[in-house]
Amino acid sequence: MGVSTADGPTARFDAFVASCPSRRLLETIGDKWASLVIVALGLEGRMRYSELSARIAGVSQKMLTQTLRGLERDGLLTRTVTPSVPVRVDYELTPLGLSLIETLRHLKEWAEAHMAEVDRAREEYDRKNDSAGRS
Amino acid sequence: MGVSTADGPTARFDAFVASCPSRRLLETIGDKWASLVIVALGLEGRMRYSELSARIAGVSQKMLTQTLRGLERDGLLTRTVTPSVPVRVDYELTPLGLSLIETLRHLKEWAEAHMAEVDRAREEYDRKNDSAGRS
DNA sequence: CTGGATCCCCCCCGATACTG
DNA sequence: CAGTATCGGGGGGGATCCAG
Numbered sequence: 001m002g003v004s005t006a007d008g009p010t011a012r013f014d015a016f017v018a019s020c021p022s023r024r025l026l027e028t029i030g031d032k033w034a035s036l037v038i039v040a041l042g043l044e045g046r047m048r049y050s051e052l053s054a055r056i057a058g059v060s061q062k063m064l065t066q067t068l069r070g071l072e073r074d075g076l077l078t079r080t081v082t083p084s085v086p087v088r089v090d091y092e093l094t095p096l097g098l099s100l101i102e103t104l105r106h107l108k109e110w111a112e113a114h115m116a117e118v119d120r121a122r123e124e125y126d127r128k129n130d131s132a133g134r135s
Numbered sequence: 136m137g138v139s140t141a142d143g144p145t146a147r148f149d150a151f152v153a154s155c156p157s158r159r160l161l162e163t164i165g166d167k168w169a170s171l172v173i174v175a176l177g178l179e180g181r182m183r184y185s186e187l188s189a190r191i192a193g194v195s196q197k198m199l200t201q202t203l204r205g206l207e208r209d210g211l212l213t214r215t216v217t218p219s220v221p222v223r224v225d226y227e228l229t230p231l232g233l234s235l236i237e238t239l240r241h242l243k244e245w246a247e248a249h250m251a252e253v254d255r256a257r258e259e260y261d262r263k264n265d266s267a268g269r270s
Numbered sequence: 271c272t273g274g275a276t277c278c279c280c281c282c283c284g285a286t287a288c289t290g
Numbered sequence: 291c292a293g294t295a296t297c298g299g300g301g302g303g304g305a306t307c308c309a310g
Contacts, residue, residue, distance in 0.1 A: 015174050018192060022239070023170070024253075030165020035158075040152050049292055056151060060284055065293065075256025086291040087290080096252055099245070104157070106241040110234070111156035116252035117231055118159075121210025161282055184272055210297050221271040222310080 033059055033067040035076040041077060046092040056077060076100060163209060168194050168202040176212060177236040181227040211235060
């Protein structure tokens, strides 16, 4: 709140309001671990907590759990507890989560097509600012 | 380091390595202000620093400058200084930056089509955990 | 007008220890 | 096996002042 005092003619394009769907989506999948969890589940189908933990190298228990809770809350995946000993918990994408994978593929395609350009731009930019510097 | 000791058969899918293009792209556009700058420039074409500052409500000078530098480094936009008094600086998307807008549109489309579902899922999730809570 | 420099707070996140 | 609770460091990012 505070960004847009009125919902009327003040907001010309909604992309700049916090409630804009696109921005909220970016906050979700822009999350480092969230997208990895989604991709992993998209590839493997259904995974246990320990499988996810092993698959996504570098994630801590805390972040994995936190990420899974968030995605479950968003309705992107389901959490299934099998009350055995020891407990078994499985995670699986919902149809909603599966549909998101299509979108992630578009991102992947752009990245694979253009990230090399980004690399070159970075090298050039860094080279200019490392040696010659400013002014 | 430590994530992938070997580049050989250890890494089965590159999406989980930090150098994966998709992940790097997500780090870029997942940045709160970066995507807003890109969208703004995509709509308006060419904008001055002050125009961007006014257009993207809530961004601080520091973050705006920092974001612009990052995007310039990535080759997504150009920075043009007109040495008048006072100085005038214009920002404009490069062809590379323009191509990224197409990708952002896919995100937008998914968001507009499905974010309502996410909202419903959240409400339901919160309602269940606010009242009944945990066992 | 554009933005660099500095201070500083907050929150994210990793590490560790403990529970069912 | 699958978490929760807690502590603490580090960095993101806002506010402010200053420079070109």
